[in-house]
Amino acid sequence: xxxxxxxxxxxxxxxxxxxxxxxxxxxxxxxxxxxxxxxxxxxxxxxxxxxxxxxxxxxxxxxxxxxxxxxxxxxxxxxxxxxxxxxxxxxxxxxxxxxxxxxxxxxxxxxxxxxxxxxxxxxxxxxxxxxxxxxxxxxxxxxxxxxxxxxxxxxxxxxxxxxxxxxxxxxxxxxxxxxxxxxxxxxxxxxxxxxxxxxxxxxxxxxxxxxxxxxxxxxxxxxxxxxxxxxxxxxxxxxxxxxxxxxxxxxxxxxxxxxxxxxxxxxxxxxxxxxxxxxxxxxxxxxxxxxxxxxxxxxxxxxxxxxxxxxxxxxxxxxxxxxx
Ligand code: NAI
Numbered sequence: 001x002x003x004x005x006x007x008x009x010x011x012x013x014x015x016x017x018x019x020x021x022x023x024x025x026x027x028x029x030x031x032x033x034x035x036x037x038x039x040x041x042x043x044x045x046x047x048x049x050x051x052x053x054x055x056x057x058x059x060x061x062x063x064x065x066x067x068x069x070x071x072x073x074x075x076x077x078x079x080x081x082x083x084x085x086x087x088x089x090x091x092x093x094x095x096x097x098x099x100x101x102x103x104x105x106x107x108x109x110x111x112x113x114x115x116x117x118x119x120x121x122x123x124x125x126x127x128x129x130x131x132x133x134x135x136x137x138x139x140x141x142x143x144x145x146x147x148x149x150x151x152x153x154x155x156x157x158x159x160x161x162x163x164x165x166x167x168x169x170x171x172x173x174x175x176x177x178x179x180x181x182x183x184x185x186x187x188x189x190x191x192x193x194x195x196x197x198x199x200x201x202x203x204x205x206x207x208x209x210x211x212x213x214x215x216x217x218x219x220x221x222x223x224x225x226x227x228x229x230x231x232x233x234x235x236x237x238x239x240x241x242x243x244x245x246x247x248x249x250x251x252x253x254x255x256x257x258x259x260x261x262x263x264x265x266x267x268x269x270x271x272x273x274x275x276x277x278x279x280x281x282x283x284x285x286x287x288x289x290x291x292x293x294x295x296x297x298x299x300x301x302x303x304x305x306x307x308x309x310x311x312x313x314x315x316x317x318x319x320x321x322x323x324x
Contacts, residue, residue, distance in 0.1 A: 011088025089130025113143030185307025
C-alpha cells in the first residue's frame with residue numbers, strides 16, 4: 001500500500017482550516033488516489049476546537065484519510081510532514097502598527113520555519129496563507145537553512161482566481177477560455193494583476209477591454225476584493241482562500257503550464273533575489289519555474305516595481321526587528 005502523505009495545517013481550527021481540511025481529506029489536494037494523514041497545529045486554547053473538527057473529519061469516513069494528529073507544538077506537528085499549509089497567523093488589530101504586526105508574526109513563522117527545518121520530510125513543500133503571507137514565508141524560509149529555499153511559497157492564487165473571474169464576467173466568457181493570467185508582487189493592495197500577457201482565444205486580454213476599465217475597475221477590484229468580502233459577509237474570505245490553497249499545492253505537485261504563485265526570486269524581472277514575490281509560473285517535475293521572456297511595458301513596470309518595493313520594505317522591517 002502507498003505510504004500516506006503527511007499534510008500539516010496550522011490554524012486548523014480557524015475559518016480557512018474548516019474549509020480546507022475536508023477537501024484535503026477527500027483527495028482534492030494531491031489526487032484521488034493519494035492517501036493522506038492530517039496534522040493539525042493550533043494554539044493551546046484552540047486545540048479543543050481542532051479536536052471537534054477532527055471528530056467531523058472522522059465522521060466523513062473519507063477513504064483516503066489514514067490518520068489525524070493534533071498538536072500545539074510545531075516540532076510535533078511538522079514531524080515527517082511532506083506538505084505544510086501555514087494558515088494560522090496574527091491578524092492585524094485596530095491601531096496595530098505594521099512593525100507590531102510583523103513582529104507578532106515573526107514570533108509565529110520563525111519557530112515554525114525552524115521546526116520545519118529540523119523535523120519535516122526531505123520533500124517538504126510549504127505554502128504560507130497567513131498574512132502578511134509573502135513576508136511570513138520569507139521569515140519561515142530564513143529559519144530553515146537546510147531546506148531548499150524554493151520549497152517556501154506564499155499564496156497569490158486567490159488573487160489569480162479573482163482576476164480570472166472578474167475578466168470572465170466582463171467579457172462574458174467561461175474562465176476556462178482565459179489563459180496566462182498573472183499576479184505580480186505582494187499579496188496586498190499593491191499586487192498587480194497583469195492582462196498584457198493574458199489571452200482569450202489567442203488574443204491579448206488588455207486589448208479586449210478599455211484601458212479605463214483595466215486601470216480603474218479591474219485592478220482595484222481584484223486588489224481590494226478581500227475587503228469587499230469582509231464588508232459583505234462580515235467575515236474574511238475562507239472557502240475561496242481554502243480553494244486557492246488547494247489549487248496552488250495541486251498544481252505544484254501535479255504540474256501546470258501557467259499560474260501565479262509567490263516564490264523565491266532568482267532576480268528575474270528585476271525582482272531582488274531572495275524576495276518571495278508573485279510571478280507567472282509553470283510547474284514541472286514538482287518544481288515551480290518562473291516563466292521567462294515576457295515583455296514588460298511601462299504601465300506594468302511601474303506597478304510591479306511599486307509592489308516589489310513594498311516587499312523590500314517589509315523585508316527591511318523584519319531585518320531591523322532581528323526576525324531574519
Ligand atoms: P481565523 O482567525 O479564523 O483562524 C486562524 C487560526 O489560526 C485560529 O484558529 C488561531 O488559533 C490559529 N493560530 C494563531 N496562531 C497560531 C499559531 N502560532 N500556530 C497555530 N495556529 C495558530 O483566520 P482565517 O480566516 O482562517 O485566516 C487565516 C489567515 O489567512 C489570516 O492571516 C488571513 O489574513 C489569511 N488569508 C490569506 C489569504 C491569501 O490570499 N493569502 C486569503 C484569506 C485569508
